[in-house]
Amino acid sequence: MVVLGGDFQMPFYSRSRWGSLVLLGGFCLLFYLVSFTANAWFSLTMPRHQTLQLPIMFALGVGLAFGFSRATIKSAEWKIATLIFVMGTLIFWMLPRSVDWAAFDADFNRIMHVTMVVSGFLCVTALRGASVELRMAFLGMVAAMLLAVGFTLRTFDILLCSAFTISQQQETGLALLLIGGALLVAIVGVFIRSLGIHQANDGL
Amino acid sequence: MKRFLPPLAALVICVVVLWAWTDGFRAFTVFSYALNQAGPLPRAFPDAVFVNQDGATFHLQDKKKFVLVNFVYLDCPDVCHKINNRLEGIYRKLAGGIIPADLELLTISFDLQRDDVRKIKSYKQLFGEGLSGWTFALPEGMTQESFDQFLRTLGVWARRVPGTALINHSIYQFLVAPNGEIVKVFDPAREDDRQIIEELKSWVQK
Numbered sequence: 001m002v003v004l005g006g007d008f009q010m011p012f013y014s015r016s017r018w019g020s021l022v023l024l025g026g027f028c029l030l031f032y033l034v035s036f037t038a039n040a041w042f043s044l045t046m047p048r049h050q051t052l053q054l055p056i057m058f059a060l061g062v063g064l065a066f067g068f069s070r071a072t073i074k075s076a077e078w079k080i081a082t083l084i085f086v087m088g089t090l091i092f093w094m095l096p097r098s099v100d101w102a103a104f105d106a107d108f109n110r111i112m113h114v115t116m117v118v119s120g121f122l123c124v125t126a127l128r129g130a131s132v133e134l135r136m137a138f139l140g141m142v143a144a145m146l147l148a149v150g151f152t153l154r155t156f157d158i159l160l161c162s163a164f165t166i167s168q169q170q171e172t173g174l175a176l177l178l179i180g181g182a183l184l185v186a187i188v189g190v191f192i193r194s195l196g197i198h199q200a201n202d203g204l
Numbered sequence: 205m206k207r208f209l210p211p212l213a214a215l216v217i218c219v220v221v222l223w224a225w226t227d228g229f230r231a232f233t234v235f236s237y238a239l240n241q242a243g244p245l246p247r248a249f250p251d252a253v254f255v256n257q258d259g260a261t262f263h264l265q266d267k268k269k270f271v272l273v274n275f276v277y278l279d280c281p282d283v284c285h286k287i288n289n290r291l292e293g294i295y296r297k298l299a300g301g302i303i304p305a306d307l308e309l310l311t312i313s314f315d316l317q318r319d320d321v322r323k324i325k326s327y328k329q330l331f332g333e334g335l336s337g338w339t340f341a342l343p344e345g346m347t348q349e350s351f352d353q354f355l356r357t358l359g360v361w362a363r364r365v366p367g368t369a370l371i372n373h374s375i376y377q378f379l380v381a382p383n384g385e386i387v388k389v390f391d392p393a394r395e396d397d398r399q400i401i402e403e404l405k406s407w408v409q410k
Contacts, residue, residue, distance in 0.1 A: 076207075077207045077208070077209070077210045077211055078210050080210070080211040080214075081210035081211045081213065081214035082214070084211055084214040084215050084218060085214045085217070085218065087218070088214070088217070088218030088219075088221070088222065091218075091222065092221065092222060092225065095222075095225065095226065095232055096232055096233040096234070097225065097226070097231070097232060097233055097234050097237055098225070100233070100234045101234075104363070157393075158393040158394065159283070159393070160232075160233050161233070161234075162233075162234050162235065162361065162363065162372035162373070163365075163372065
């Protein structure tokens, strides 16, 4: 959608051809290992699937954006549209029905992998050059979502994903609470730091 | 106005995809999705022949009374037995009252490969003697495909975990009226036994 909107600039780093090939090869190798070779291992338990495989794919997308390009989405409306898409994708892959299908069906799981990589990549390109407020609002929403999902999985005594067990569901909930909490602490830290920078600038 | 279009379009796309995937934000799990897909209540209980713990075949419609139907498999390591222990509690509270005159319990096995009449008879005996209003049964004359279709029509999610004896499944309990229509679906994960008993009484005494 962003590309169709004509608002996407993707200048690549002036890296040597070999450097780019090594980076691309590394990305493809990692994707292959996580999505194909180790997929059965990752899909065996819910904590592995939701708190390892899914974030690894997102991180691969983030790494791709940092390592390969200075791609930026310029205008605020396309930044917001991209971040809404990323949030929608994250919500979709947190739904118990999606998690179940991803655990049952390796091809469906691969759709998750691809959308996670794309989301990670788009997330960086949308937040690059964005105001601190927009970054914090987005990351705050992600943290809130992780905490809400974590709380639900941790406290529900009902099996939500038929592919896994209640104890795995509760372990995943705890892990998401910790990740969401850590993200929230980091956001608050950045907020306090940015307040300090603003005050220092006002004093000049 | 043009500035609002990209975020609005992204929001609409996301909401539509999530709406379609969750059956209008009503089904977030495979269990509730399968139940919703079966259609609204009341609806007919799909016609099938069952064989009980004594080897006698029957149709549900032959009972001519309310029947509370649930599904288990006997090699289940956990939840099926917990659900049946709760059902036993419900049975004991209603026995001599609406059970067995107006209401019967029917527990059907999912496992066409491992469960048989001998196993379900022994399983029933674990709950003690004198449970005349509680039948344990297996589907009769059904292939795995036709049984899967029966479960889909009913709204029950069941899936065998590859390489194991485990079957992941819904734990819904279906209250079938004497006319063969499902009038109420209980979710024992969300409703306690007292609520289920009250609802059963109110349906039977209507």
